Amino acid sequence: MDYLTLFLPAFIWFVIIASFVHLIRLDYWWIRIWDFPHLQLFVLASIALVAWVFTGEKSEWTDALMPVGLSAALLYQGWLIYPYTSFHKKQVHRILRKAGEASNDKATIRLMVANVYMYNTRTPDVCQLISKYKPDVFLILEGNKAWAKALESVQEQYPFRLLHPLENTYGMLLYSRLPLQNAELRFLIQDDIPSIYGQFKLPSEQLIHFYGVHPMPPSPTEHYRSTERDAELLIVGKEARRQKGPVIVAGDLNDVAWSHTTRLFQRISGLLDPRVGRGLFSTFHARYFFLRWPLDHVFVSHHFRLRYLKRLPNCGSDHFPILIELTYAPDPARAVDIPQPEGDDIQESNETIKEAR
Structure with a gap:
């Protein structure tokens, strides 16, 4: 349990920081690489939030910041990924042909x-x-x-x-x-x-x-x-x-x-x-x-x-x-x-x- 107590908060704060660090408008590679793994960060934030609910320490007021940060990370990652789901309006429409119409x-x-x-x-x-x-x-x-x-x-x-x-x-x-x-x-x-x-x-x-x-x-x-x-x-x-x-x-x-x-x-x-x-x-x-x-x-x-x-x-x-x-x-x-x-x-x-x- 001691290892979990040490590891879980560190993991949670890593996921939260990694989710938002790319918003810093600096062009260094170690910031810009965090533009890439938002789908992976969405999965990690989901796992971290579930882990916090079942095992996280909740004795200090600062512990409440972790689920808030993870929830914000999930919402943000979802907002970024949402346009590339079937629920979003398509930018390029598919060409439709009527029955018997020749393709162009x-x-x-x-x-x-x-x-x-x-x-x-x-x-x-x-x-x-x-x-x-x-x-x-x-x-x-x-x-x-x-x-x-x-x-x-x-x-x-x-x-x-x-x-x-x-x-x-x-x-x-x-x-x-x-x-x-x-x-x-x-x-x-x-x-x-x-x-x-x-x-x-x-x-x-x-x-x-x-x-x-x-x-x-x-x-x-x-x-x-x-x-x-x-x-x-x-x-x-x-x-x-x-x-x-x-x-x-x-x-x-x-x-x-x-x-x-x-x-x-x-x-x-x-x-x-x-x-x-x-x-x-x-x-x-x-x-x-x-x-x-x-x-x-x-x-x-x-x-x-x-x-x-x-x-x-x-x-x-x-x-x-x-x-x-x-x-x-x-x-x-x-x-x-x-x-x-x-x-x-x-x-x-x-x-x-x-x-x-």
């Missing part, structure tokens, strides 16, 4: 995003997924020369390519059946962290603005702060809002869907998240189910309707690939649903970009 394949794009993990040797599994799901476009992240070589077996079907293999885990390989125009490799913040911009032409002749991103995360092994990651996302977000036509932003953002940065990105860009109202579609970590959250994202403008969204089987990476099929079906009424900047969002974005540069 000429206005549809199927996109696969896969962070393959550079040291992964299961290249045939990735090629098999490509052959099975036949994406119109697929983006490979962490692609190096070995991966570029391995994907030669499928590239004949994808005549439009922008390949930039790197040995630093930030290589990007873009393959497309659709005509790719104005494609450019860009280094928005860091000289060794590329991103991609290009325009895909659908069979309907509609052009789609595409951004492929993979910024560096804040972590003890990568970068001591999140500013560079945040700035790259915000630069892309500002560009996306200025585009007149449909936009897709896809990649491993090294950030979770519910973080302050990702929500700020949505308000700055005006883009929508197809997962809202459907599920988390957690893609990392593929090997550890208890440490899993949504790191790989596809954000779209209001011009699209969703046909299909799926997390694909693991292929030896620490990420699951994700597959999405979208139809260009603009509805003027949806324009009112575009996220808008709030408060000091514009100022915060500009300051973050300035500091990173």
Whole structure:
């Protein structure tokens, strides 16, 4: 009982502090990493609250603070996770067809995003997924020369390519059946962290603005702060809002869907998240189910309707690939649903970009 008396309060206060520490607006990695495990913290807070009810000491007035803090943590985690449940209103509507109505394949794009993990040797599994799901476009992240070589077996079907293999885990390989125009490799913040911009032409002749991103995360092994990651996302977000036509932003953002940065990105860009109202579609970590959250994202403008969204089987990476099929079906009424900047969002974005540069 003495061990429990010592351990339980320490565990409870750890869960409470970990639940809210990310609200401190500092960009150090040891704060920003707590943006990620909110589903796990929800579970831990639930366990801690039950444990306190049945075994916790209640002799001091300070003991009453523990269930209050845990309850607040549960409510807060639930608020963050709630948009990614079926109870929330969907941001991207599903396209519905009437009986006998032909599907509009000429206005549809199927996109696969896969962070393959550079040291992964299961290249045939990735090629098999490509052959099975036949994406119109697929983006490979962490692609190096070995991966570029391995994907030669499928590239004949994808005549439009922008390949930039790197040995630093930030290589990007873009393959497309659709005509790719104005494609450019860009280094928005860091000289060794590329991103991609290009325009895909659908069979309907509609052009789609595409951004492929993979910024560096804040972590003890990568970068001591999140500013560079945040700035790259915000630069892309500002560009996306200025585009007149449909936009897709896809990649491993090294950030979770519910973080302050990702929500700020949505308000700055005006883009929508197809997962809202459907599920988390957690893609990392593929090997550890208890440490899993949504790191790989596809954000779209209001011009699209969703046909299909799926997390694909693991292929030896620490990420699951994700597959999405979208139809260009603009509805003027949806324009009112575009996220808008709030408060000091514009100022915060500009300051973050300035500091990173």
